[in-house]
Amino acid sequence: MTLWPAALPLAAFSALVLGLVLQPLPWAFGVPWVPSLQLGLDFYVDALSVQFLLLITGIGTLVLVYASAYLAHEENPGRLVGTLLLFMLAMVGAVTADHLLLLFLFWELTSITSFFLVGFNHTDAAARAAARQALFVTVAGGLALLAGLILLAQMSGTWSLREVAAAGPQLAADPRLPAALVLVLLGCFTKSAQFPFHFWLPNAMSAPTPVSAFLHSATMVKLGIYLLARLDPAFNHLLLWEGLLIGVGTVTAVWAALLTLRERDLKRILARSTLSALGTLTLLVGLPSEQAGLAVIAFLFAHALYKAPLFFIAGNVDHATGSRSLDCLSGLRRRMPWTAAAAVLAAASMAGLPLSFGYLAKDVVSAAKAAGDLVLVAGYALLFVNAVAVAVAAVAAIRVFWGPLPAQYAAVREVPWRMRLPPLLIAALALEFEFLPNWVDPLLMEAARVVVRGEVAVPLASTHSFGTALTAAEITLVVGLLLFLFWEPLHRVVGRWEWVSRFDPGSGYERLITGLPRLAAGHTRALQDGRGSAYLRRSVGALLLAGLAAVGFGGYAWPPPLPATGLHPLALGGAAALIAGGALAAAFLRRRLALLLAVGLVGYASAVLFLFAGAPDVAFTQFVVETALVVVASAVLYRYAPAPRCPEPVLRNALLAAAAGLGTLWLLLQMFALPASGELPRWFAEHSLVEAYGRNVVNVILVDFRALDTLGEISVVLFSAVAAWPLLRRLRRGAGP
């Protein structure tokens, strides 16, 4: 496969660096679309955005270089590369969008492209399930996010993310704020795989390695953290916000660290430890101190720079040996020296060893925790989390690459250059940042200022001090190494804890996914039995319930007034007698044709009533409709054999019918009780002849005053006939001659 696709993110990366040199931040630009609705393509790029943009385009370039070799034997690598490029575009949009809806749009686009990337090996059922799971969780969260963003926009009166963040403190009194925040947090937590939505991330590891390295360590999963960091200056004074961030972040970090010990698959181990890093980031965003802002930025950067290489390394090992299981991997350093070198560099950063960027980041993080007067329990929990990170780093670097080389790997060959270079380059770059902090320091400091909105006094590089922070780092290192040494016994012990898998929300997702179709099937079986009379019963029953609920609201007249009809008593009595006779006959007749005629009698008698009530048009229409109906229905009935007779709940039907009839009567009487305005009839009567030259007011209304309505109605008539045609044709085929 060619390297050309990598030129695209490389060009973007170069343009970005050039722009940084030439044009001071922030950059804002926009294209108005519907100004009256405050809709527009508004973008705003500050240091926080730039940090993400550098990661997206920089790591993106190397991911595409890696993919060009990794996918050499794939059937259609173009599909993956194309989707990756689309995903990059979505990420770039998401971290630069200033309009909330634009942000949501790109946010969802990352979810959708991620679905296709995770499910790339679509012939593999597990990959399909993982893709679906990732999509369900992140898109459900995305919906919550949309609702939350709309609420925020309504409360602050602006769609600009920047202005919402600025207006945050004034929103504290708004009663809608808690709902808005919880909804936004749901969106962020699902995207960044926080507990209890974390389960999709390890499963998404069925994606090809370049995808895992890019989406699931460096970029997409950090999107939730990005939005949290953007909104934090506005809401970090709220207990709800702070409490949820710290609580959820801590639980995620600890739970993921525990689950890490249960894994055997190298890639899944890395995924679990990514979860734990994401939890730590959420916790850091929630911490109130100024130090925490810098810690978020530094740790986020460091994590991307060591986790992406580690994923590449796992991919290399998999590529070369065909295995990712810890059970058989060891001593690969002799066969894959370049990959081993990259692993050592990246692992050193992950473990926070001195002389690595990770060390710097860890230093800042510890300082932030110290300053953020964290609850003691959470402090200890994080010590455990960091120790597990150290152990994972050691596993990835030492366990896989040192020790005896198994015989079956004696012929293993180092991967091609395009796969060796990216992890080495990124890991070496991270190392560089420690020695030459001036390269990234200003940018990170600038980004930290976005997150905390204020002065960050301590420059990153000068935090080297031999205070308590360093001691904490040393303790972490020692505990981590102990964990590494006793990895196997620990793995066996933790693996035996049944409650862990029972408690994990991932099993809840499984139950939900298998339960929903079963619920739907049961619901369908219960309600859709295919019998006309049963459908009729349910529809009428539901209407009656709705009517009863309406009665509960009150506002009805009792006793309902009888309307003055002004009809001749003989006409009224005669028509009523005919209607009642027809209805009674319909209730007791058995033969279908006789039943039809009885129903027709009801219609004709109603027409007679209309005729006497001074509505000749309605009466006329009723006569014609009734005639056509009876003639056609009898012809049709004559043609089709009667359905087999089923036992009917006669009493229930009768009661329901009576209730429906009385309910309708009640409704009509109540309508008569409403004060009727004579304005419209008078207006139509006055203007009909003068303006539309017609004496028949009904017809004038139909063809002139409300002609547009009539046009709509005849269109409905036309389309109903067109739509019914296939159904009727099937009916005829099924019924036979």
Next chain:
Amino acid sequence: MSARSPLLEQTAGGLYWLLLAASLWLLLRGHNAPGGGFIAGLVAVAGSALLAIVHGVERARRRLPLAPAALAAAGVLMALASGLPAVLSGQPFLTHLWGSIAGLKLSTVLVFDLGVLCAVWGAFSAYLFALLADGGDAP
């Protein structure tokens, strides 16, 4: 149908035309007296139904000016078109225009109402023929 009525068979053809004439009459008088496009359309449907029941769907279909669905579509288009002259002369859509040729009052209202008639006639005939047919092609 098994039970045939010679009387009906002899008169159905004539009755059909009579019903169509009644339909036209209802359409024309509709603006000033009870009647109008909808009722006229239903009367025409009754005529087609009579023909279809007595002489079969095929014959009733042949007697329609167009195929049922096409007739209904033509009706809707006619009603739409009746609103266009107003747009062309700068007035809101469906503002009806009146004129007279040789003492006979004519208007776009009549075109609109004729459209309603055709739409109702065509659409309900489509239903009718589909229900009564033993087979055959699309309406």
